Amino acid sequence: MNKQTNLPVGILPSQSLTSYNNEIKQSLQAGFEFTELLSQVLATSNPHELLTAIQGLINLHLGSKQVQFPNQYSIADWFLLFTTRLLEINNVNSFSLASAPDHEELGVFLAGTATKVRYQFSEASTNGAYFTEIESGKKLFYLDFAANKLTFNSTDIIDFFIVQSDMEILPEESDQVITVLMNFASILADTLEFDIDYSILETNNDYQYETVSTELPSQILDKLFIASAPANVLMQPVDSGFGARLVLTDELEVRFLQSENNRQLSKFWHFEVIDAQGKASLMNVLVNFPFIQRWYLENRSVLEIQPAKPTIVDNPIKVEVLQPRSM
Amino acid sequence: MLENAKTVTTNPELIGKLDEKLGYLSELRQAILVQDDRLVFELLARKKYQQQVMQQPSQSNDDLAEMVANLKPQLSHLLANKLIAYLSEAFPFFYYKEIDEGVYQIYFGNWWDRRNFGYLDVLDVKFVFDTTEYQKLTDSVALSKDNKRLNTEKITTLTKDNEDLQKLVDGQSERDVQKGSLRAQIDEVTNARQGLFANGKLKEQRDELVAQLEALQSDDEKTKNARTQIIENNDQILFLSKEDTILSYEYKSIIEKFGDFEKFETAVANLYKAYLVTLISKEQQGAFGDYE
Numbered sequence: 001m002n003k004q005t006n007l008p009v010g011i012l013p014s015q016s017l018t019s020y021n022n023e024i025k026q027s028l029q030a031g032f033e034f035t036e037l038l039s040q041v042l043a044t045s046n047p048h049e050l051l052t053a054i055q056g057l058i059n060l061h062l063g064s065k066q067v068q069f070p071n072q073y074s075i076a077d078w079f080l081l082f083t084t085r086l087l088e089i090n091n092v093n094s095f096s097l098a099s100a101p102d103h104e105e106l107g108v109f110l111a112g113t114a115t116k117v118r119y120q121f122s123e124a125s126t127n128g129a130y131f132t133e134i135e136s137g138k139k140l141f142y143l144d145f146a147a148n149k150l151t152f153n154s155t156d157i158i159d160f161f162i163v164q165s166d167m168e169i170l171p172e173e174s175d176q177v178i179t180v181l182m183n184f185a186s187i188l189a190d191t192l193e194f195d196i197d198y199s200i201l202e203t204n205n206d207y208q209y210e211t212v213s214t215e216l217p218s219q220i221l222d223k224l225f226i227a228s229a230p231a232n233v234l235m236q237p238v239d240s241g242f243g244a245r246l247v248l249t250d251e252l253e254v255r256f257l258q259s260e261n262n263r264q265l266s267k268f269w270h271f272e273v274i275d276a277q278g279k280a281s282l283m284n285v286l287v288n289f290p291f292i293q294r295w296y297l298e299n300r301s302v303l304e305i306q307p308a309k310p311t312i313v314d315n316p317i318k319v320e321v322l323q324p325r326s327m
Numbered sequence: 328m329l330e331n332a333k334t335v336t337t338n339p340e341l342i343g344k345l346d347e348k349l350g351y352l353s354e355l356r357q358a359i360l361v362q363d364d365r366l367v368f369e370l371l372a373r374k375k376y377q378q379q380v381m382q383q384p385s386q387s388n389d390d391l392a393e394m395v396a397n398l399k400p401q402l403s404h405l406l407a408n409k410l411i412a413y414l415s416e417a418f419p420f421f422y423y424k425e426i427d428e429g430v431y432q433i434y435f436g437n438w439w440d441r442r443n444f445g446y447l448d449v450l451d452v453k454f455v456f457d458t459t460e461y462q463k464l465t466d467s468v469a470l471s472k473d474n475k476r477l478n479t480e481k482i483t484t485l486t487k488d489n490e491d492l493q494k495l496v497d498g499q500s501e502r503d504v505q506k507g508s509l510r511a512q513i514d515e516v517t518n519a520r521q522g523l524f525a526n527g528k529l530k531e532q533r534d535e536l537v538a539q540l541e542a543l544q545s546d547d548e549k550t551k552n553a554r555t556q557i558i559e560n561n562d563q564i565l566f567l568s569k570e571d572t573i574l575s576y577e578y579k580s581i582i583e584k585f586g587d588f589e590k591f592e593t594a595v596a597n598l599y600k601a602y603l604v605t606l607i608s609k610e611q612q613g614a615f616g617d618y619e
Contacts, residue, residue: 219565
């Protein structure tokens, strides 16, 4: 306020540029934090540390007006890095992580589909992301960090491995890929206490694969019966309840029957897959027994497995945290 | 009671008859008590037993057996036990369900929607096959020699019908275009006829066009029902295919056990004798109740 010198109002030099400086400092701080976290991700052999560090990276805002980090990986990449690192820590090597040569982007190849098919995470947010086959966009599972849950997507799994003929994935190949995915899921469950909804990949003998339809045309079972004869499989009525059982091999039996639930007026139908080792899922049956696969696909509107119940996690700022993929 | 004793001796014939009845009933009672099924069968039809099993002529004892006619359900239930155990080895593809005391329904096979194939007459040791179902089986066996199934022809016809119906449905839009063009032509001809130089040729031409239009309209009419008909035909094809599948399972099980259908028929015809001979040999081995 110096009227005599006719000078404009200024600020004290000692107080100047502080916010500018702070902004740079914060950005650099974030940069340091970033490298710390990334180092941790790359070096740790502890799954909990890995998860915490990855979540740190996912939530970290890197860069400001003053400090630019022009080449950044996306949230989807962090999900993929987490997945592959967790497999690596657990000595699973049936995958190959690949990095784009000209920009920051990761992809992964899995044993079974080799270099034929590449996978990434998509629609990634801080809450979770879909493990997706890039060409077809089929989402094989949803990895949910907010709910500590992994949910397999039976519809897209069937679409990807069975329906798409142009991919020409052989039964052995899909079995192999599915093994890798199941491996990852079981490691998540064992080391990080994630809930896993295996859906069509469930191998537990007691599991009931519930179908979407309550009203089942009576002819559906007759169709399966007719289809089973040329395959030398005998379809029989189940001993108790209403439905059919097919002994596929000495060690494998599939059942399709009405669920017995007195509380519900509507009658649901479900599959059961029983095998001596407890290793077979409905997916294995569909992949390896063409007559059941054909029947399933022809009547898919009523036989489709119930989609997993979505985990509802409110996140109103979901859109804001989505970062544009750096190119 | 001296008087009574006198009375007895005065009717030796009647007393003899009554003794015979008492003897019969007590023999039957004893046979049931010691589970001698063979003897029970013999007592229930001595002539049949003697002729078919022992191959010697015999007097009928039907008048005696008549006494226990109203016990047939219980007797049938009792004798079914060992008989069904025997049949499960001799005819492993038949299954039985007791729907009323001593009344056994036969099911052919353990597969989906197996057929109700008739009844087991336990006291006669005889299958009473459902004539319609048995006829289907014998027909399909005869056709199998030409590698055909019972419903092959019907299915072929229905499939062909469906293809034709589908063509009708698919041709709808093309017909609509044709109808439009025919109507325009008819209008043209009609207008021309009103002119001064109307002649027979134009009338002929018009009639021809109208006929064409009507043919197309009749196809339209058929198309209306085509979709329903296709669905009905598909249901029918499914039903017939299922029947063929069931018949093929039936034939296959017979072949697996008997080698050919004639041997099965012979075994069915000789069931009474075969079963009783088995009971006799079990008896000789002192192995009662083996089948329990």
